[in-house]
Amino acid sequence: MNSTIRLVIRFVVLVLLQVLVLNHVRLGGYMNPYLYVLFVLLLPFSISGWALLMLSFFLGFTVDVFSNTGGIHAAATVLMALFRPNLVKLYYSKEDFEPNASPSLKYMGFQYFLGYSLVLVSIHHLALFSLEVFRFSEFGFTFLRALLSIALTLLIIIISQYLFYVKK
Amino acid sequence: MRNLFTFIWRNHFYFLFALLEVIAFALIINSTVYQxxxxxxxxxxxxxxxxxxxxxxxxxxxxxxxxxxxxxxxxxxxxxxxxxxxxxxxxxxxxxxxxxxxxxxxxxxxxxxxxxxxxxxxxxxxxxxxxxxxxxxxxxxxxxxxxxxxxxxxxxxxxxxxLNDNTKINGKLLKDNYQGSLTWDGGNYRTGTLSDLPAHVGLAQGDTIVTSGYSLLFPEGIMIGTIEDFNIGKGDHFYTIKVHFSVDYNNxxxxxxxxxxxxxxxxxxxxxx
Missing domain, CATH: 2.40.10.340 (Rod shape-determining protein MreC, domain 1)
Known part of the structure; x- marks a missing residue:
């Protein structure tokens, strides 16, 4: 129960932060952070596949509704969720983790958490930016925007991990 | 039949994924500007x-x-x-x-x-x-x-x-009324591109671009921006002009x-x- 409430709060906070603040950020003309994916990154290891997909879709859809972008966030977030179980399996076998454990910098260690986030955030951002532009003629520019945004999103994710989860 | 259901159940993760992506793409396709x-x-x-x-x-x-x-x-x-x-x-x-x-x-x-x-x-x-x-x-x-x-x-x-791919606005030079069309090609939100202005017109940085009044929407003489930079491509008869928007769209x-x-x-x- 306690962890459910925490998930709901995290969902609401991340969506509001995204649509009210981060959607308006354009650092250096290129970089838009999409921090809301952090919600999917931090779902517990033990979550079942269908719940992971449904939550990802719902998260993306909510951001879409607020940004009037049709379904591009939903499509990108669900695509990202598809890769999460296999990526988690690379690091851990099923017996390894404690019940209710979630991916975090503290739990996985800096190197693994960074790799895990890098792969998922990259999948999400590349899909999202391609869908948003929806044409190939501006591919180079879109790719550059995506790369820079991936870096910025990752930076914010790592900072947020240090702020909220790594306590000595 | 039972085998089919078993197959679907065993791979329900991928089937659900496909279903959700189909829904998302339906939403995208149904959301082009006019629909x-x-x-x-x-x-x-x-x-x-x-x-x-x-x-x-x-x-x-x-x-x-x-x-x-x-x-x-x-x-x-x-x-x-x-x-x-x-x-x-x-x-x-x-x-x-x-x-x-x-x-x-x-x-x-x-x-x-x-x-x-x-x-x-x-x-x-x-x-x-x-x-x-x-x-x-x-x-x-x-x-x-x-x-x-x-x-x-x-x-x-x-x-x-x-700042939209579908927006095209007719603009003209304030000083001698030559007109061209204004688009935004992504990138910096402070600058747009004015094209179709004939190459024989004398331009200077800082010249003012206003709406031409040729469209049915915008009245004549509404400020668009000022010329930041301009050039003519090789063998081209028209300028490509970089226009600094007078409005800060972020504010x-x-x-x-x-x-x-x-x-x-x-x-x-x-x-x-």
Whole structure:
């Protein structure tokens, strides 16, 4: 129960932060952070596949509704969720983790958490930016925007991990 | 049959994934600019109210700046009136005292959501059909052009920003009336591109670009921006001009919706051609 409430709060906070603040950020003309994916990154290891997909879709859809972008966030977030179980399996076998454990910098260690986030955030951002532009003629520019945004999103994710989860 | 169900059950993760992606893509395809309004209308009630609350809150932080802009605009308007008191000698000021019927009506509105970061950007205004705002009306701010209304519900309207692939606006040089068309090619939200201006025209950095008045939407002479840079491609007969927008689209608060009262008449004239 306690962890459910925490998930709901995290969902609401991340969506509001995204649509009210981060959607308006354009650092250096290129970089838009999409921090809301952090919600999917931090779902517990033990979550079942269908719940992971449904939550990802719902998260993306909510951001879409607020940004009037049709379904591009939903499509990108669900695509990202598809890769999460296999990526988690690379690091851990099923017996390894404690019940209710979630991916975090503290739990996985800096190197693994960074790799895990890098792969998922990259999948999400590349899909999202391609869908948003929806044409190939501006591919180079879109790719550059995506790369820079991936870096910025990752930076914010790592900072947020240090702020909220790594306590000595 | 049972094997099929077993197969689906064993791979339900991938089937669910495919299903959700199909739904997402259906949403994307159904949301191209002109069909998007159906979706917008139904969800606007919720998102509109969230953005209204947020915009109200944000307003307080911009009060000083907004006041300055309004004061400057008031001064400009006073200047444009040209000693209104002298008119009383000729004719008392009344309902019919304007010599010609006016072509444009201005409706003030507040921006409650706005983006500049996407390839195709839109704004939401807090005025809708109830206030006389409808689609195909121009939107300007006191600093220059903003966009075009593409849909309106009763209380809100949805504006295609200048920062949008689908927006093309006819602009002209203020000093000698040569005209070209203005687009935004992504990237920096402070600059756009003016093309189709013939190469024999003399240009200088800082020249002013205003709306030409050739469209049925924008009145003539609304500020677009100033020339930041220009060049002619090899073997080309037209300039490619980098225009610095006069409006900072990231900092929009109050705008005017411009209603062209003679639009119907203008369209009917064109139809007869």
């Amino acid at each position: 998007r309004w159906v979706f917008v209308n139904s969800t606007q009630k919720i998102t509109g109210s969230v953005y209204s609350v947020y915009a109200n809150l944000q307003e307080y932080f911009n009060l000083r700046n907004t006041n300055q802009i309004l004061a400057r605009e008031n001064a400009l308007l006073h200047q444009a009136l040209q000693h209104p008191t002298y008119r009383h000698d000729e004719k008392p000021f009344g309902k019919d005292s304007l010599p010609y019927p006016s072509q444009y009506q201005y409706i003030d509105a507040k921006v409650i959501s706005n983006t500049v970061t996407l390839r195709n950007n839109y704004l939401m205004l807090n005025k809708g059909k109830r206030h006389g705002v409808d689609k195909d009306m121009a939107v300007i701010s006191s600093n220059g052009i903003v966009g075009i209304v593409i849909n309106a519900s009763n209380n809100f309207s949805w504006v295609m920003s200048v 929009l608060r109050y705008v005017y919706v411009v209603k062209n009262l003679m639009r119907k008449e203008q369209i009917s004239v064109m139809k007869h051609l």
